Amino acid sequence: MSYENIPSERPEALRIAVIGTGWIGAFHARSLADHIPGAQLYAVADPAEGRAAALAAEVGCPRATQRIEDVFEDEQVDAVVIGAPSAFHAQLITQAARAGKHVFCEKPTAHAVKDLDAALEEVERAQVVFQVGFNRRFSADFAYAGEQVRAGAIGRVQLLRSVTRDPAVAGGLPNAGAIRSHVIFTETLIHDFDALNWLNPGAQAVEVHTVAAALVAPEHKDSGLLDTAVVTVRYDNGAIAIAEASFSASYGYDVRGEVFGSGGMLQAGGPAHQSAILFDAQGAQAETSRLNIDLFADAYRKQLDVFVLKVRGTRQGTAHAALEVPGGSDARAALRIALAALESHESGLPVRLDAASRLAVAG
Numbered sequence: 001m002s003y004e005n006i007p008s009e010r011p012e013a014l015r016i017a018v019i020g021t022g023w024i025g026a027f028h029a030r031s032l033a034d035h036i037p038g039a040q041l042y043a044v045a046d047p048a049e050g051r052a053a054a055l056a057a058e059v060g061c062p063r064a065t066q067r068i069e070d071v072f073e074d075e076q077v078d079a080v081v082i083g084a085p086s087a088f089h090a091q092l093i094t095q096a097a098r099a100g101k102h103v104f105c106e107k108p109t110a111h112a113v114k115d116l117d118a119a120l121e122e123v124e125r126a127q128v129v130f131q132v133g134f135n136r137r138f139s140a141d142f143a144y145a146g147e148q149v150r151a152g153a154i155g156r157v158q159l160l161r162s163v164t165r166d167p168a169v170a171g172g173l174p175n176a177g178a179i180r181s182h183v184i185f186t187e188t189l190i191h192d193f194d195a196l197n198w199l200n201p202g203a204q205a206v207e208v209h210t211v212a213a214a215l216v217a218p219e220h221k222d223s224g225l226l227d228t229a230v231v232t233v234r235y236d237n238g239a240i241a242i243a244e245a246s247f248s249a250s251y252g253y254d255v256r257g258e259v260f261g262s263g264g265m266l267q268a269g270g271p272a273h274q275s276a277i278l279f280d281a282q283g284a285q286a287e288t289s290r291l292n293i294d295l296f297a298d299a300y301r302k303q304l305d306v307f308v309l310k311v312r313g314t315r316q317g318t319a320h321a322a323l324e325v326p327g328g329s330d331a332r333a334a335l336r337i338a339l340a341a342l343e344s345h346e347s348g349l350p351v352r353l354d355a356a357s358r359l360a361v362a363g
Helices: 023-034 051-059 069-073 086-098 113-126 140-150 183-198 218-223 297-316 328-347
Strands: 014-019 039-045 079-082 102-105 130-132 157-167 205-213 228-235 240-249 254-261 264-270 278-280 283-285
Touching (some): 014 023, 014 297, 023 039, 023 079, 023 297, 039 051, 079 297, 086 102, 102 297, 113 328, 130 328, 140 264, 140 297, 183 240
Parallel strands (some): 014 079, 079 102, 157 240
Antiparallel strands (some): 157 254, 205 228
């Protein structure tokens, strides 16, 4: 079922609590409050003093708490959206599942494979809907590419490429000395790893090789910063993929995907914010995005829309239950590639996923 053609009818509102009030948690809260039919932003939770109350007041949500457990103990909460720091994701997934709450969780879903596996066991035991925030699948261009690959439009997949370049910011890379080496793999490129897996359906990644460096802020190289990376992924169907990331694109966000096959090629995304391009005496000009929530605003909201429909369908036995969403196996596959990419950087050698020794970030 296409995400672009899902029915719009919905019965009573799904009561959702948002956990975490950082930029992504706040965006999800605003989306649930104003843009997702059939959903009610029921509560906001954040352990930092005053943050939940401030966001709740802004969006007109009647409930705010510093105590995360309040969300899990409240029988009126149907589902949670986890936007807390990623180090807490696996624990929060586990708590939510044990409380019988359906779960939408931002990526990465864990920092260790064993923690994710334990959380997914709880999800399976509770039989709740579990969806991961791999938003690119819900962007119209990437969604079209995924559909066409599955329809056989380009034949047998042979080469893939995914690019994520974050925009440059004034004053250089903020907090560069505090950015740990795994971040470019687990927080940034994990989107690309999922996109590559999704655009090569049925295939499994078997080998990863990384080249990474601190090119944006080389003065922080000794502290472990990695701000630029290229990762090669080999799949068991023979396809070869490249994922590339940089933390400083002077022209704005640049997110792209490409799939080349025996019968053609598909491309999705690009640096331009819209398809319109101005050609004048200075050359060609196109607007670009400086904020992630501008670049993927529609995709962020579409994934929550589908989450609500999925939960409704599961509970009521409707066709919505058949909606495919990125779930536990997708989260695990992307995390294993991310951790293997980090291991490859540390060793300087290709890493076979069946022999990967790094199964968690350090610390």
